[in-house]
Amino acid sequence: MKKILVIGPSWVGDTMLMQPMLMRLKQRHPDSQIDILCPPWTVELLRAIPEVHEVVINPFPHGALELKKRYQLGKQLRDARYDQAIVLPNSLKSALVPFFAHIPLRTGFIGEARFGLLNDARRLNKARLPLMVERFAQLAEQAGDDIPRPLPNPKLIITDAQRSATLHKLGLTLNGPVAVFCPGAEYGPAKRWPIPYFAELAQRLRKEGFTVLLIGSPKDKAIADKIVALGNDACHNLCGSTDLGDAIALLSCAQLVISNDSGLMHLAAALDRPMLALFGSSSPQFTPPLSPHAEVIRLDLKCSPCFKRECPLGHFNCMMKLTPERVWQKIEQM
Secondary structure, three states: OOEEEEEOOOOHHHHHHOHHHHHHHHHHOOOOEEEEEEOHHHHHHHOOOOOOOEEEEOOOOOOOOOHHHHHHHHHHHHHHOOOEEEEOOOOOHHHHHHHHOOOOEEEEEOOOOOEOOEOEEEOOOOOOOOOHHHHHHHOOOOOOOOOOOOOOOOOOOOOHHHHHHHHHHHOOOOOOOEEEEEOOOOOOHHHOOOHHHHHHHHHHHHHOOOEEEEOOOHHHHHHHHHHHHOOOOOOEEOOOOOOHHHHHHHHOOOOEEEEEOOHHHHHHHHOOOOEEEEOOOOOOOOOOOOOOOEEEEOOOOOOOOOOOOOOOOOOOHHHHOOOHHHHHHHHHHO
């Protein structure tokens, strides 16, 4: 049995985009055991991915070196006797634990001065692999081999029992169609559709008989509170009231998802929910929602995508001109 340790991404959406790589590893090594070293906030998602055997918590804060503690963690992992490590992040720090764990084959892309830490270092051809999901999948192959195409889409499966348990936990009874809004985006405000636009869309959907759920992290609660305050008292603001497993179950209930480019967008896509994904400062050419039921809506402005956390020009036209009326027209077409 081949034992593989994958050093996972820090973001929820990127973690979901890792799954096709895990599928490919299982295809190439059917009896393999795949463990993931990951931050605590992605654990619930990884436990819902069938290719994952075990989750190892990465306790280090984002950006912290903590060399001694990384050495100690690597030393602890030596007893697991992994055959291979696949390092998805491109930082030097992310390659330290597999090196300290004495894992014989350490695979990843050439990155931040980590020659020697990786002994199977690949050069990334961004033109041949424009999508993040393709870049991850490439690391499941032998050096020099192409990824098989088409890649499978990420896939999450939620049972009726899991859905019912979440609804009971949150005291929700859902009658009729459900729309789930994901109004946050961890990266920054340039990714977020304006609050008044979400509020107007919620009013329109409620008039059509939809129950509207607002989901996100505790950081998104203030955003959702403002959406509710703008004439949406009947909406359910669940931001900060759910863990990631709850969010997955709620998304699975949706007949419509409206989401910024965020981790929740990728979870909704993996659940094959009908979705409109709102893109402004970021690009669907790199991290699109991977589902035939997801549609991207964006404006082709000269200044977009800029990939900035805040609009560098101050006008935020990539989202301000993406009006509720435009989004409503897309919903009617869906």
